[in-house]
Amino acid sequence: MRVTVIVLSALTSLSLVAAEAHACGESLFRAGGVHRAQTAPLPGNVLFVVPSIETNVLYVEAIALAERLDAAGHNVHVVQSADSLGDELHKAKYDVVLAAYDDRKIVAAEIAGTTTKYVPIVTEERQKESAAASYERYVSCADDFTEFLRVIHRTLRAGAAA
Numbered sequence: 001m002r003v004t005v006i007v008l009s010a011l012t013s014l015s016l017v018a019a020e021a022h023a024c025g026e027s028l029f030r031a032g033g034v035h036r037a038q039t040a041p042l043p044g045n046v047l048f049v050v051p052s053i054e055t056n057v058l059y060v061e062a063i064a065l066a067e068r069l070d071a072a073g074h075n076v077h078v079v080q081s082a083d084s085l086g087d088e089l090h091k092a093k094y095d096v097v098l099a100a101y102d103d104r105k106i107v108a109a110e111i112a113g114t115t116t117k118y119v120p121i122v123t124e125e126r127q128k129e130s131a132a133a134s135y136e137r138y139v140s141c142a143d144d145f146t147e148f149l150r151v152i153h154r155t156l157r158a159g160a161a162a
Contacts, residue, residue, distance in 0.1 A: 038149055040073035044156040047088055047116075049099035049107075052080040065145070072149060085110040096155050098148075101127045101138070117155050 046069060050062040063078065070076040079088050082103035088094075094116050099107050101120040111118060122131050122140045131138040136158070137151045 038072055038146065040069075040149060040153060042153055042156045042160070043073040043075065044095035044152065045093060046074045046076045046152065047085065047094040047097045048076055048078050049082050049085070049097070049103060050078050050080065065148070068145060069148065069152070074152065082106040082110070089114060089116065095159060096152055098139070098152075101131055104134075115159065117159055119151055119155055 048066050048069070050059065050066060052059055066076045066078050077088065077092070077094070079085060082099050083106065085097065085099075085107060089110060093114075097107055097111060097116055097118045098121060099118065101122050104118070104120055107118045107120075118135070120131050120135055120138045122128050122138055128138075128140065137155055139148055139151050143151075
């Protein structure tokens, strides 16, 4: 439960703003007088673990992040626990799993033998060093939306090159 609250609390720091707003680190810009939001240059199938907390604003904001990733061009599916990954991975092929760093053992077991890549979401500062040593890429809850897109793109690009 503590991890769930931490993950969702940290996701609050992501710049989850309306499409018309300009936020730090966002590349929402005007091109020829038309507003254009970020898009994924290499769209992929993303499985996002967002634990559900009834009537919690943090859950709503995490879902908003998933919706923004989807709007950027990724096909995003949300599950409510890392324990649900196995069932979901049997239903469809996913390129990337986004889940809390604390769920890394469950995720590793579930994606073993697949081409799916795990991108951990670091929820605490002390996890960054370990995540950097263990994984090619990771995101932090303190990262903005642009960084999430960037890391997903690099993961997809590396998978396509393999």
